[in-house]
Amino acid sequence: MTPEEFRDAGHRLIDWIADYRINIEQMPVRAQVSPGEIKNRLPESPPEAPETIDRLLQDLDEIVLPGITQVQHPMHFGWFPSNASLASVLGDIASSGLGTLGISWESCPALTEVEQVVCDWMRQLTGLSEQWKGTIHDTASTACLTALLLAREQASGYSQNEGGLQSVPRPLVVYTTEEAHSSVTKATLLAGFGKQNLRLVEHEPTTRAMLPDALKNSIEQDIADDYQPAAVVASVGSTGVTAFDPVARIAEITSQHKIWLHVDAAMAGSAMLLPECRHLWEGIEAADSISWNPHKWMGTILDCALFYVKDSAHLIRVMSTNPSYLRSSVDREVTQYRDWGIPLGRRFRALKLWFHLRLDGPDAIRERLRRDLDNARWFAAEVEKTPDWRVLTPVNLQTVCIRHEPAGVEGEMLNAHTLAWVSEINQSGKAFISPAKIDGCWLVRVSIGVETCDREHVQCLWELIKSTASAGTDGFLMTNA
Numbered sequence: 001m002t003p004e005e006f007r008d009a010g011h012r013l014i015d016w017i018a019d020y021r022i023n024i025e026q027m028p029v030r031a032q033v034s035p036g037e038i039k040n041r042l043p044e045s046p047p048e049a050p051e052t053i054d055r056l057l058q059d060l061d062e063i064v065l066p067g068i069t070q071v072q073h074p075m076h077f078g079w080f081p082s083n084a085s086l087a088s089v090l091g092d093i094a095s096s097g098l099g100t101l102g103i104s105w106e107s108c109p110a111l112t113e114v115e116q117v118v119c120d121w122m123r124q125l126t127g128l129s130e131q132w133k134g135t136i137h138d139t140a141s142t143a144c145l146t147a148l149l150l151a152r153e154q155a156s157g158y159s160q161n162e163g164g165l166q167s168v169p170r171p172l173v174v175y176t177t178e179e180a181h182s183s184v185t186k187a188t189l190l191a192g193f194g195k196q197n198l199r200l201v202e203h204e205p206t207t208r209a210m211l212p213d214a215l216k217n218s219i220e221q222d223i224a225d226d227y228q229p230a231a232v233v234a235s236v237g238s239t240g241v242t243a244f245d246p247v248a249r250i251a252e253i254t255s256q257h258k259i260w261l262h263v264d265a266a267m268a269g270s271a272m273l274l275p276e277c278r279h280l281w282e283g284i285e286a287a288d289s290i291s292w293n294p295h296k297w298m299g300t301i302l303d304c305a306l307f308y309v310k311d312s313a314h315l316i317r318v319m320s321t322n323p324s325y326l327r328s329s330v331d332r333e334v335t336q337y338r339d340w341g342i343p344l345g346r347r348f349r350a351l352k353l354w355f356h357l358r359l360d361g362p363d364a365i366r367e368r369l370r371r372d373l374d375n376a377r378w379f380a381a382e383v384e385k386t387p388d389w390r391v392l393t394p395v396n397l398q399t400v401c402i403r404h405e406p407a408g409v410e411g412e413m414l415n416a417h418t419l420a421w422v423s424e425i426n427q428s429g430k431a432f433i434s435p436a437k438i439d440g441c442w443l444v445r446v447s448i449g450v451e452t453c454d455r456e457h458v459q460c461l462w463e464l465i466k467s468t469a470s471a472g473t474d475g476f477l478m479t480n481a
């Protein structure tokens, strides 16, 4: 494709994307396809001759769009907001168009230095002190793995340069809670700690936040049993119910025992753009590493996960391999981001954040986050004042966990009822919400915060929920009578 052909096809594609965003509300929220359906509509073998952009756009419309669960749809309340602001989309396109190669400072100085600047802008915007140095990873999962590698090497005195974990005298232990994201378990396994050395510390039953005393006891017990505590992963806004582990109290314990403290704020980091929310991570300055995803609620398109450390010398010591073919005369003066994470070749990811911050502006982003918090409070209040409905966990941010509990419906019957009304809503394509199982009981998470979701959409969802659930109970009680 020549640049002129690209210009023509590219304009068509941008128009197509703009139309998609304009018309998204007409589409079902959840993809209405069954497994294999999309695949069956595609040719088995690749084309030999070139095709036209028209044919491709037609297939995007006819084959791809029906196979998308529309997370940009204002009636999407599932999982978490996975916003993709169009300003950041432009930055992503710029990154692709430049086709840079990020393997060293020398291979693209701008890639490194724009990333340094935007990470520092984000540090300032979230109220962190200057001691934090940041980089952009693909996801919070990768950031958590990196953090646990740093913890492992701190606890083992750089065992990786000798026999690795196979030679450490005492098993190294990681602490988190049951509320933690599955990526914490995965990172623990990948970093070689082993499942037996992952402790799920007791949490407070209502807030589901880690109990610092339980952490302290668990650590002391492990030390007595000849284990070596290496890392605590605290959730700042857990995925299930947006629980906030008490960072300040946890940090007192970790600093006393020289244990690495990683704060997983993947979802709730966006809230830290709002000064009024920062009490939720009080004590954060005492952590060792932090990660959060602008690619969630804040709305910089996937993939964009910020990772901050205080001791970047330790990070580089653990992650650097410094092969001869990548060395250059400026190495002492510059940042080599390949030594801050796992991949060698890196995209110019900072551009999407740079575009997002410059074209939308932090003021408008903060205003949107406040709108969502307000909508969540409104929704929770409506649920609470309606008979037979309950809000089950504290509404710390924009996720509201609810259940319909009609009289006489309990236990397994209640679980079946909950799953039935959720599934009816999701199948209808009118809205999407996700159920979650907490302490053996299903509840429904309403995660507010899609960029285009206004109060009217939340109102519309609440009407839909009420009518679907009560119709469900009528049918349910009749069939079970």
Ligand SMILES: *Cc1c(COP(=O)(O)O)cnc(C)c1O
Pocket (backbone or CB within 6 Å): 080, 138, 139, 140, 141, 142, 181, 183, 235, 237, 238, 239, 264, 265, 266, 267, 293, 305
């Ligand atoms: C979403 C989420 C993750 C995982 O994020 P990825 O970027 O998809 O790896 C981890 N932790 C929490 C608390 C999350 O909400």
